[in-house]
Amino acid sequence: MAVSNIRYGAGVTKEVGMDLQNMGAKNVCLMTDKNLSRLPPVQIVMDSLSKNGISFQVYDDVRVEPTDGSFMDAIEFAKKGAFDAYVAVGGGSTMDTCKAANLYASSPHSEFLDYVNAPIGKGKPVTVPLKPLIAVPTTSGTGSETTGVAIFDYEHLKVKTGIASRAIKPTLGLVDPLHTLHMPCQVVANSGFDVLCHALESYTAIPYNMRSPCPSNPIQRPAYQGSNPISDIWAVHALQIVAKYLKRAVRNPDDLEARSKMHLASAFAGIGFGNAGVHLCHGMSYPISGLVKTYKAKEYNVDHPLVPHGLSVVVTSPAVFTFTAQMFPERHLETAEILGANIRTARIQDAGPVLADALRKFLFDLNVDDGLAALGYSKDDIPSLVKGTLPQERVTKLAPRAQSEEDLSALFEASMKLY
Amino acid sequence: MAVSNIRYGAGVTKEVGMDLQNMGAKNVCLMTDKNLSRLPPVQIVMDSLSKNGISFQVYDDVRVEPTDGSFMDAIEFAKKGAFDAYVAVGGGSTMDTCKAANLYASSPHSEFLDYVNAPIGKGKPVTVPLKPLIAVPTTSGTGSETTGVAIFDYEHLKVKTGIASRAIKPTLGLVDPLHTLHMPCQVVANSGFDVLCHALESYTAIPYNMRSPCPSNPIQRPAYQGSNPISDIWAVHALQIVAKYLKRAVRNPDDLEARSKMHLASAFAGIGFGNAGVHLCHGMSYPISGLVKTYKAKEYNVDHPLVPHGLSVVVTSPAVFTFTAQMFPERHLETAEILGANIRTARIQDAGPVLADALRKFLFDLNVDDGLAALGYSKDDIPSLVKGTLPQERVTKLAPRAQSEEDLSALFEASMKLY
Incomplete structure (x- = not known):
């Protein structure tokens, strides 16, 4: 019975910069999607990062209902950025994309299918250490901020599959009800x-x-x-x-x-x-x-x-x-x-x-x-x-x-x- | 709302050697008290460690209702042993003693009162990384296998106090109901x-x-x-x-x-x-x-x-x-x-x-x-x-x-x- 760290409360998102600073992060990847990137939840996160002097790059190309292709695009971004922490702001699609990006950027010599669930992938256990990932859900459904699962469409076979490992579970979920109003x-x-x-x-x-x-x-x-x-x-x-x-x-x-x-x-x-x-x-x-x-x-x-x-x-x-x-x-x-x-x-x-x-x-x-x-x-x-x-x-x-x-x-x- | 990893089931204690091997441990400190040291829960742990080829030293001088003196004795043992993981088998006294031993052996230049709760101690936040600690409760009360708290009698003032930090929470609790029969x-x-x-x-x-x-x-x-x-x-x-x-x-x-x-x-x-x-x-x-x-x-x-x-x-x-x-x-x-x-x-x-x-x-x-x-x-x-x-x-x-x-x-x- 593994577990999940969450912090719940109106406004907890504002604390993300302090949390990252406490984790020693200096170069953060902020993942979101195009719709959210102009909305308050992402703004609040960016303000908090800036206020705490943390450098960050924004990746807002997350696809709603992601695919292996969209995962790989995010992974490339993560590899290039050499980030020391991640923040995902969005629904399950964004949090799952960010989990995959963190995993493969931390394991740069792995093939994409190595960690994908069998029988489609090889289902290899994750043994590499990942970077901290803070998940900020803006929908109320996936629970992805608490799980070690990342789901995507495998386009070649036209089926959904995923990656499942306790290792990709977010370090912290900031469950902020103010985001649900959007x-x-x-x-x-x-x-x-x-x-x-x-x-x-x-x-x-x-x-x-x-x-x-x-x-x-x-x-x-x-x-x-x-x-x-x-x-x-x-x-x-x-x-x-x-x-x-x-x-x-x-x-x-x-x-x-x-x-x-x-x-x-x-x-x-x-x-x-x-x-x-x-x-x-x-x-x-x-x-x-x-x-x-x-x-x-x-x-x-x-x-x-x-x-x-x-x-x-x-x-x-x-x-x-x-x-x-x-x-x-x-x-x-x-x-x-x-x-x-x-x-x-x-x-x-x-x-x-x-x-x-x-x-x-x-x-x-x-x-x-x-x-x-x-x-x-x-x-x-x-x-x-x-x-x-x-x-x-x-x-x-x-x-x-x-x-x-x-x-x-x-x-x-x-x-x-x-x- | 922080969290705790536990595994529950009759016989899960037998898995402790595999868990420690999975964590890469090679030199383990097994803490318990004199009464338990001859009883099945400790025997099962020792057998599992041996079977998995893990070297260990036993410390069985845990005091029931520990004191600063008994904590310090365990800390000395931990410092000398330079262990890379800990297993605590017993009630709250044993688990708490083991948490303290892990903490101070991981922070060898700290004074004992540094991490003790204020106003008795200085209540300093823990920033050093600790070694993995697996807790095997043999009583059904303390819940210490799930908490970041270690309580002791501060003899000089004749009061109980403790150390409270998420950092000292056990990595894993093995909640094995078979031990309750003793x-x-x-x-x-x-x-x-x-x-x-x-x-x-x-x-x-x-x-x-x-x-x-x-x-x-x-x-x-x-x-x-x-x-x-x-x-x-x-x-x-x-x-x-x-x-x-x-x-x-x-x-x-x-x-x-x-x-x-x-x-x-x-x-x-x-x-x-x-x-x-x-x-x-x-x-x-x-x-x-x-x-x-x-x-x-x-x-x-x-x-x-x-x-x-x-x-x-x-x-x-x-x-x-x-x-x-x-x-x-x-x-x-x-x-x-x-x-x-x-x-x-x-x-x-x-x-x-x-x-x-x-x-x-x-x-x-x-x-x-x-x-x-x-x-x-x-x-x-x-x-x-x-x-x-x-x-x-x-x-x-x-x-x-x-x-x-x-x-x-x-x-x-x-x-x-x-x-």
């Missing part, structure tokens, strides 16, 4: 769905002592180790916050209380899934966003088709939890109740449908598109979606129930329409 | 009371955003920063486990489930109070154990009078929470309910007495001695007990309500008899 409502909703699924998936993942293989040397154990007594606590608390505050946070951009709570929930769920892992919603989400055709999410200012990560994750959740509930049905019922279902008269064998109904109602209330069909997919796409899920075994094998290709096919089919 | 029942009870008070005090401590002073540079902020949304979660979970399992764990040495849960609760409460801090029960406990006359706790195999730490902490708890409940009465009622009180008809202004009654009932059921009088103290000792509490401002100032010397006097007087 988020468009759709971004709040979709990033909140990511929190929802981090919590549900990590809580229903296979228990840590039932996972196999179980390498005898601790260093060979995966970052994602199955549900455990510590991750359970984070998952349940994050889910309670999502149930209570997500709708308010989406509907009213000025609801600082609701947006603050969601910002904390994102970190809570991150600490939970960062230890326990996620499973089918995430495993199946990667081809859903990777194979996007023309769908462009509202309120996302990007120049390419995009299914936002949280949306691609949540869209299969009713089907997934109907499928997994036969294992650990009590946990499925417990989460349904947290989401507002009345489970007093529910039978244990109905745990799956009860949770699925609670999820459908929750998504309907938040105007989520009606299933994969509304995101541009048809039945003809199911074989490709299944094929794109198969390489995600790092997460799919953490599902409490094993899946055949037919099972995955049926899950995508059941997710074509939600309501 | 604990005498009285040790289970007293260490459980420490968990109880860690949880109650950290949950009722002054909130982190109301603490003063609030240094602008994060490095100057104390390890104990007041209650906060993360420590609250740990405190409540630890308290729930204490309420459900402590009596079972005390009464039946073979109840592995109950003893395992208490071992985990100890770490949970440690993560909580390690961030939030403790307050009056702990602040007042230090003179209670430091000024001990002839009391010798049953089932503790020591050659000197001893009020075990957990007992010295819990004995004032009914008086303390009666005093503090006017601040945050809801939290006091909530914890009373977790301990079994019926709060349906309780009035908010009765929160203090309601919690105090729940505590008295809990302690009576566990055969706790009837107050300070039963530990050998009389009214005549109150001025010395108050005098010994005053230097504990590092913790007492975290109480939700400020205390005058008269208040402290009244709290000791009210703790003379419990039932």
Whole structure:
């Protein structure tokens, strides 16, 4: 059960220059994306760096939903800059890009695929020391400020994969709720769905002592180790916050209380899934966003088709939890109740449908598109979606129930329409 | 909100040799006490070190309830050994001694008082790098495997004080419930009371955003920063486990489930109070154990009078929470309910007495001695007990309500008899 350092509070971002000075940093790489680079969160960081006399260079070419190509561009920048510390200001895309840049700049003779998860990459353990990285999340979903995971689209295969190692976990996350006030409502909703699924998936993942293989040397154990007594606590608390505050946070951009709570929930769920892992919603989400055709999410200012990560994750959740509930049905019922279902008269064998109904109602209330069909997919796409899920075994094998290709096919089919 | 790395599970101690090998350690210091040195937890560690080809020296002169003298003896051993890693196997006394040995051996030109908490010491921030330290707790109370605190008796002044810095937090805690089966029942009870008070005090401590002073540079902020949304979660979970399992764990040495849960609760409460801090029960406990006359706790195999730490902490708890409940009465009622009180008809202004009654009932059921009088103290000792509490401002100032010397006097007087 590894851990994460976060500091939470309105205004903590202003302290980043002091933190870097305390770490002895003199030449810092500030990573962000083009949209954020003109907004207050980045300004505050730059002011704090200047005020503390710290030299820095800005890299603002982070791609929303990064690719191996965009990772490599950032890595080149990092290698040239010979930085002694990093600050990432943005959502998961920015934090993940910065983790990769720090890793490969610290290990300059590695091939890109060396550290990428098997079977796509070689999944080599990280043994080089990295530079300090401070993550400042500006969305409330990824929890990337607390995890050792960096996700990207591997364009050659059209699948999402990533790098997973405790070594790339940020040194410190500055969780500053003031940044959430800049988020468009759709971004709040979709990033909140990511929190929802981090919590549900990590809580229903296979228990840590039932996972196999179980390498005898601790260093060979995966970052994602199955549900455990510590991750359970984070998952349940994050889910309670999502149930209570997500709708308010989406509907009213000025609801600082609701947006603050969601910002904390994102970190809570991150600490939970960062230890326990996620499973089918995430495993199946990667081809859903990777194979996007023309769908462009509202309120996302990007120049390419995009299914936002949280949306691609949540869209299969009713089907997934109907499928997994036969294992650990009590946990499925417990989460349904947290989401507002009345489970007093529910039978244990109905745990799956009860949770699925609670999820459908929750998504309907938040105007989520009606299933994969509304995101541009048809039945003809199911074989490709299944094929794109198969390489995600790092997460799919953490599902409490094993899946055949037919099972995955049926899950995508059941997710074509939600309501 | 800083964090702690722990690995939990029956048998995880066997992995310590691999962990040290993974850290590159070649010359390890194994610290323990004379009682434990012949028992399985130490044997398992030695076997694992040998099996992994790691050289080590054993220091088994740790004193139960350590002093500045016993710390310095361990520090000398550490300096001479030039170790590249440490393993502490034991209770809080052993883990704390090992933290101090690692610190001063890594900072050989420091005076002993340099890092000791002000006002007794200079409270200097730690800037030197320390060696890895793996902590293997064999009691279920201190949570020291998760904290950056090392407590000792400063003999010259006859008060307890300590060293508090995130830098001395163990690199890894191996929380192995198998070790709890070796604990005498009285040790289970007293260490459980420490968990109880860690949880109650950290949950009722002054909130982190109301603490003063609030240094602008994060490095100057104390390890104990007041209650906060993360420590609250740990405190409540630890308290729930204490309420459900402590009596079972005390009464039946073979109840592995109950003893395992208490071992985990100890770490949970440690993560909580390690961030939030403790307050009056702990602040007042230090003179209670430091000024001990002839009391010798049953089932503790020591050659000197001893009020075990957990007992010295819990004995004032009914008086303390009666005093503090006017601040945050809801939290006091909530914890009373977790301990079994019926709060349906309780009035908010009765929160203090309601919690105090729940505590008295809990302690009576566990055969706790009837107050300070039963530990050998009389009214005549109150001025010395108050005098010994005053230097504990590092913790007492975290109480939700400020205390005058008269208040402290009244709290000791009210703790003379419990039932």
